[in-house]
């Protein structure tokens with residue numbers, strides 16, 4: 001890229017491999033191939049491209065669906081939250097992947113969410129969220145449960161979509177499917193877990209009656225159900241005794 005003068009550039013679109021258009025004062029470079037050097041170089045020198053320093057906040061023309069090893073910084077954040085310190089030794093973090101996925105929020109804008117999933121299902125989860133994005137399936141937020149101190153009730157109350165939380169099934173030594181990174185809860189406030197009189201989150205009482213077909217409700221054979229099913233994931237709303245309407249899992 002040496003010799004190209006980006007004086008007042010605007011990023012119109014970035015994905016992991018391509019900056020699809022970089023507009024400059026005088027020049028329009030229609031397709032600039034990355035160029036692993038360009039982004040760090042621009043970050044380092046905001047004078048070259050004043051808008052680039054906030055490129056993470058720019059609404060991206062191209063959605064992203066990327067997977068990587070769990071970065072050290074994220075792992076540190078997980079310790080004491082989604083991974084309790086007493087359980088730390090039981091986990092090989094290399095078995096998990098860190099995902100970033102684009103999604104449509106309830107505001108109908110695109111956002112980027114973060115998830116930790118089992119490495120074995122990382123590609124399938126990226127494909128599932130790509131399909132959800134393509135049909136503009138509304139998801140309110142996708143944050144790591146560590147933002148809620150690893151507290152599932154708080155995450156559900158906030159209607160946060162999430163996957164990984166390392167916990168044993170209550171009263172047993174067996175790991176939950178969330179601990180394995182093989183289960184995802186979608187819009188949990190509107191799709192509570194119901195077992196007898198027990199509703200989780202507790203604030204979801206208004207969404208317990210599934211015959212009402214309320215907005216954001218997940219139902220058998222609807223779009224999201226079919227997308228997860230296509231990749232071999234089952235739905236907690238199909239369970240017999242208890243119902244977990246937010247829950248999709250791979251076994």
Ligand SMILES: [Zn+2]
Pocket residue numbers: 178183184185244246247248
């Ligand atoms: Zn779940």
